[in-house]
Amino acid sequence: MKMKITIAHLVPLLWVLLVCLDVTGAQLNGDIDADELKAEIADLEALKEKQRREVVKDVRVACNSEDITLTIKSYMESFNGLIYPKGLSKNSSCMSEYIRHESDIIYVIPLHSCNTMSTDVVDGIEYFNTVVVQPHLKLVTNKGRGFHIRCRYKTQQQILNADFDVKFEWSDSIIKDRLGDGAQDSVLSALGTTPLTATAAMPSTSMRIYHGEPIDGRVAEDVKIGDPLTLVVSIDDQDIYGMQITECSVKDGLGWSEQKLINSEGCPVEDEIMGEFEYSSSKTTALVHFQAHKFPYTSSVYYQCNVRLCIKHAGGCDDTPPICDANGENTLKRRRKRQTIEFDETKGVLYDPDREDLKVKVFSGLYVNEASEFDEEDFLDDNIADEIAARAHDPSRICFPQRDFAIAIAIAGLVLILIVIIAILCLLSKRRRKKELSTTGSSIYSGPYTNTAYSHSS
Template sequence: MAHLHHLPYFCLMEVTLACVVFASHQLHLPVVKNEIKSLDVICDANTFNTTVTLEHPFKGMVSAKDFSRNCYTYGTLENTVTLSLPTSGCGLRLTSKVGKNGELLMSYSVFLSIQQDRHLHQIADQEIRVSCQINDEQFSVRSKSMVKEIEHNSMENSRSRSGRMRQDNIWKSQFDENKFRGNTRHQESIKAAKVWMEIVPDEAETSDNSIQDKLQVGESAKLIVKSTLPVDIGWKVVDCNAHDGLGDSSQKLLDEEGCPIDDQLIPQPSYGPIRKVSLTRYQEATSIFPAFKFPDRDRLHLTCMIVLCRGPCKQVNCNKNLSSNEREGKTLNKEDSEDTLDQIKIFNSVEVLAPTVNEYYKTKDYKIHKA
C-alpha cells in the first residue's frame, strides 16, 4: 500500500522533469531568418518609398515601427516588397546637417519592422533603420505668392536701374547684362528657399557630433524651426499641434497668432539673429520644452504652419492678460506691419520613451482607475 500511495508522486516528478527537458530544447531551437539582401530607397518631400529584397519569398508584413495597423504592406510570396509612407506621419523623422563643402544635407529616416507572419510576432522578425537623402530642389518652398513677390521686386529693381542707365548706350548694354544676372539671382533665391522643423534634445550634439534621435519624458527638448528665405520675405511660426502620427490623438500647442496654449507644454518660440547666406537670409526660431508623449505611442509628431510675409511679419504680444482683440493689434515693435503672402505646413517626429509610465499603464491600478 505504501508503494501505491507514493506512485502518483513519482509519476508527477517524471512528467515535470520531462517538461523541463522539453522546454530547454525549445529555447535552443535554431532561428531561421529570411535575411535582407538589399534595400532601395527613393524619397521626396512628400513620400518615402522603400523596396526590401529578401533571400526567400516573403508572405509577412513590412510596416513602420509602432504603426503596424496603419503604415504597412503585405508580401505576396515574392522576394521583394515595397512600402510607401507619407513623410508627414508614420514615424518619419527629418534631420539636417552641413556637408563637407558647406552645403545643406537633409534626410528622412524611419525604423521598419519586417514581420515574417502577417498576424504573429516571431523571434525571426527584424527591425532596421532606413534613411534617404532629399534632393534640395525637392524640399524648396513651393509658394506661388512668394515667387510673384520676388519677381515683382526684381522687376522694380530693374526699372530703377533702367532709369539711371538710359543716357548712355554703354550703360544700356551693361543694364541688359545686369538684368539677365538679376533674373538668374532671383531664380536661385527661389530654389534656395526652405523652411523646416527639427526636434532634438536640448544638448543635441554628442562628442562625435551626431544627433541623438531619442528623448525621455521630462527631458529638456528643443523645437527648432529653421528658415532660408529670400531677402524680402519674412516669416513666423503659428498653429502648432502635437499628434500621434495617425490623427487619433492631438494637442494644440500654439494658436493661430503663434501664442502658446499652455506655457508648461511649450513656450512661445524665440527668434534668433538673421544671417545672410548667399542670396538668402537664414534664421531660427527655438522653443525649449519638457518632452512629452501620448500614452499609447512612443512617437511624438509635431505639425506647425509657417506664415510667409511681405517684409517683416508682425510679432504678437502673447501676454495672457490681454484679450484676443488686444493681442491682434499690439505688436512687439510698433513699426512692424504684416502683409501675409502664404502659409506653409511643416512637420517632424521624435521617439519619446517613458519606461516607468509605460509599465504603469500595464498595471492593475491603471486598469481599475481607467474603468
C-alpha cells in the same frame, strides 16, 4: 630469325593506339562533365537552402517627396506575413498585412509619421526608418528580417516671384489733353501696360529640437519625459524676410491623435505644455522652451509648425512677435483685406500676406521614453550632488568599485582562514613530535631484577 615489319603491320597498331586515345579522352571528358555537374548540383542545393532560410530576395527604395516606397521581391511563391516599422507591430496603422501575395510587395512609409525620423546632413536632410518583414501573420520567427532604410534629400533654392503691371499716373492727363477723351482708350490699348517680375531667393526654413539650451548644440533624439527641450525654428539670416510661427501641433505619427500647441494667431493653446515663442531682433529665429511629453501608447513624437514669411520693409512683420491676450488672439494683427500687387512710388511693392507661397511647413520628430520611477537625480539636492562630485575628484582619496572591493574582502577572508588552518596543523604536528620523543627516550628492562640496595649473604 629476323622479322620484317612493313607498313601493313603498323596500320592495325596505329588504329589500336587511336582507339585507346579516344577512350581515354572520353573518360577525361566524362570526369570533367561529372565534376561540373556536381558543382551545379551543389549550387542548386545551396540556393534551395538559402531560399528555405531567407524570405527577401531583393529590396528597392524609391525616395518620394512625401513618402518612401519599398519594392520587395520574395523567394516565396506567395507571401503571407506582415510588414511594419520597428516598434509598431501592435495595432498600428503603419502595419500592412499580406495574404497569399504573389507579385512584388509594395510598402509605403510616410516621411513625417510611422517612426520615420530625420537628421540634417550636408546640403540637405536625411530621413531614416527600420522596416521589419515578418513572414508569418501571428508569430515572430527567425526568418524575419529588418532593413534600415535611408533617403537623402537635397535642399533647393526657391525663387519667389511677384508679377505686377506698371501704369504711369501722368499717362491719362497727357493723352486727354493732347488727343481728347475718345483717343484715351485706343492709345492705352495700343501701348498696353508693362509687365514686371520681381524675384527674390526664398530663404530656407528649418526646425530643430535641442536637449537643454541650443547653445550646447545637443540635438534631441532620444529623451525621457520631463527632460528640458528647446524647439528652434529659423530661416536664413538676410534683410528681406522675417517670419511668424503659427499653427503648431504635436502628433503621434500614427494618425490617431494630435494636440494643438500654437494657434493661427501665433499664440499658445496650453501654456503648461508649450508657451510663447521668443523671436530674435531680426525676426529670423524663434525658440520656445518646454518639457518633453509623449502619447501613452507610442514613444515617437512629431512636431509641425507653419512658418509665414513676411517682407520687413513692406510692414508685413509689424505683428511679429505677437502680443497675446487672454483669448489667445494677437492684438497687433491688423485686419487687412486681400490686396492685389501693384506698384506705388511712395509705398513700394504691396503684397498679399495670405499667399500660399509665403507659407512653409516645418517638421521635426524624436523618441520620448518613460522616466524611471526612482531616478537618483530627482532625489539628490544640488548641494549634495556637488559635494559628491567634489569627493569623486578628490586626489587624496582612494576609491574602489564595490564589486572589486567585495572580491578583495572575500579573497582576504579565504587567506585568513587558510592561515588559521595552517597554524592549527602546525600546533598539532608539534604536539605529536613531543609525544614521540618522550616515548623513544624511556627504556624498559626485561631481565632479572637485582636490588643492589639490599643484599644478603650466608
